[in-house]
Amino acid sequence: MKNLAQLKPGQHATVKHVTEDSSALYQRLLEMGLYEGAEVRVVRFAPLGDPMEILVHGYNLSLRKAEAARVQVEVGR
């Protein structure tokens, strides 16, 4: 299984799991819609390689690669 940060622009994926802990990041990732079963598409990476832009629930979300690495995904729709 891959994590979100490893995808390429244009790739579709389904969220499988988000690594849990008591951090604000974990809760925020979920709240922004990256919960199990959510469909995402990588749009692009920022000019300096980080952060990345993804499409989820019909809106564009910016997140850092280190953060995206906590989201395990299955590639494909």
Add this chain to the structure above:
Amino acid sequence: MNVAALLETAFAGEAPAAGASAGETRAAPNQAAVYTVAVIGNPNTGKSTLFNALTGLRQRVGNYAGVTVERKTGRAQLDRDTWAELVDLPGTYSLAARSPDEMIVVDVLLGQQAGSQRVDAILAIVDASNPERNFYLLSQLCELGLPVVVALNMTDVAERKGVRIDTARLSAALGTPVVAVTAHKGTGLERLRAALLQALQQKCPPGSPRPDFPAALLAEAAALQVELLSHAGLLGRRVSLPEAFRVLVDQGGHAERRVGSALGSGFLQGLEARRRNASRIPLPAEEVRARYAWAKRMLAGALTRPEQPWRNPADSLDKVLTHRFFGTLIFAAFMLLIFQSIFCWARPVMDLISSLFDALAAGVGGLLADGALKSLLCRGVIGGIGGILVFLPQICILFFFIALLEDCGYMARAAFLMDRLMACVGLSGKSFIPMLSGFACAVPAVMATRTIANRRDRLATMLITPLMSCSARLPVYAIMIGAFIPETTYAGGWLSLRGVTLFALYSLGVLVAVPVAWLLKKTLLRGETPPFLFELPSYKLPDWKGVAWRVYDRGKAFVLRAGTIILAVSIVVWALSYFPHPPEVAARHAAARAELERDAALPEAQRAEKLAALKQAEAGEYLRQSCFGRMGRAVEPVFKPLGWDWRISMAVLASFPAREVIVATLGTVFNLGEAPGHGAEDQYKALRNVTWTGANRLLFTVPVALSIMVFFALCSQCAATLAVIKRETNSWRWPLFSFSYMTVLAYLGALATYMAAVWLGA
């Protein structure tokens, strides 16, 4: 314990702190009723536009007690004798608060914010083009036991996207009124007012369907509320079920911290046990799953999406605007354009304002006899106000650009572009927006750092933001550049040396902020990097009315600030420079003047010149003998290495409370206002001709002008900023630190600049 019964009462809309229903207590007959309505929504949902559309000019801005989240309220008329006091809450994605300012939203909604009215209803703004994520917050709002009215905003954008929402079906599903509006066009507002009125006048709020939380989670939340209620004495208030829910679910969140700090570790251990009982999976995951499922259920049947996902043609702009090379280039070009334009476009209006104030001073001066009162009015008061107002055009242009970029969605891209860079110094792209606002004014920028959840990041941003060249520095740059930087142009007149100098000064603050932030994050503010998730809103055409409003709002704030602090300082500075005003100086110069006028052999032109010189000498004499002059001479040795004489030193010292005062002070110190003719160019000429006291050597050389500008670029000369930092951090430590490090930096920077410029022979 009978959990079912408890849930029944608890989730059936138990209003916190009980109290009679609003309709009974406030709607007395023959008297206007005023209800309190909280306006809340995700960021980028057009909340402010809707708030402005509903309230118009009837707005008030203040701060919440204890913290400094801006408290914006405004009145909206619902019908002939019913008004709603709308409370504009900060945009948020969730009620899971991680910081004191995020907690404000929860506290206001639950009616436990000191100094705020209990909320009678919630106006929830939902972005119609992106309803799923917006419904996450909505589901939390629907549980608070208050009437909710949903405003589906940006329906025009949604329609273009092919997203259609059946409001009647959605309303039936939610059990709350749903009104489609387009805030920036003002459509749907009448229906929204009517829906609000109806919701407020109903005695009991309609219940919305609840998300499917596991029974164990609900039971633990209810039991936790009972436990917290038993500690009402220790906590000083009765904790409501929605708050208990947040304490339970938000591990490490603000609700938990606040209750935990009052109740101690025994309570926290019990809380951990409750969390384990509530669910096998982490509670945030449980909550999110239930709420998104709820959103799907509510929207099923009401929401139609196009079969082919619609693409906003404006969004393909991002291919260029966030491009590795072109995106960065365009970003830099944008910034350069802004600085060039505030310098050029504002000029005619500025000249007009300055000549108006000169005329006013001359007019008032003509009515009064020479003396302290005339001097106070003309120089202290009129000169002080005029010297500030003259820069209003530049400030308005700058805020126009900031509001414009924010409104059309480019600001979020700036954060996206800049995040990696900011991450190098341990900050996030979010810090970039307060820092960029710092270019306009550090006071709102320091306040804007509240959007940064991480305390260390917030402090670091707060400490480096005042290094950004704010609008108050612009007057100093303007007068120094205007007077001393030659009008050389390059590239066929498109690029001027003056513009480049200005750009360099703005860049200086940023370049210095980078190592400062890095150092802070390595030493005083060490810690892990905070999360950085934010929406990149669709590009849209700016709402010009909204932009105009922001320009007006900020311009007004600047003038009011100028009108109080600046004027007070201007008068104090005038007094320091006027008194003691020894009469023998007047007598001596009167004698010399009489002698000149008697000398018949003297040609008329020469006589006028000599008389003018005499007048300057007299003013200089007064100044040397004033309190101001004495203080200036005392500190002269400190500033001499920067190329400054005692008059510049004094003017700089006098501008520590508010840097923009330097302009008025220079005017007073060097009698610029009394130079022949009026307008900026004459002031510059007068400034260029100033010589060292008792020597025929020009005081202001290019190195001196540069060292003054660098000093002002880096120095912390703003009492208001320091006061805001004090209030934000609730300690004098940080403003003191901010003041000290910036002053040292400014001195060293100015020294290096002066020495380098002299060495280069500039």
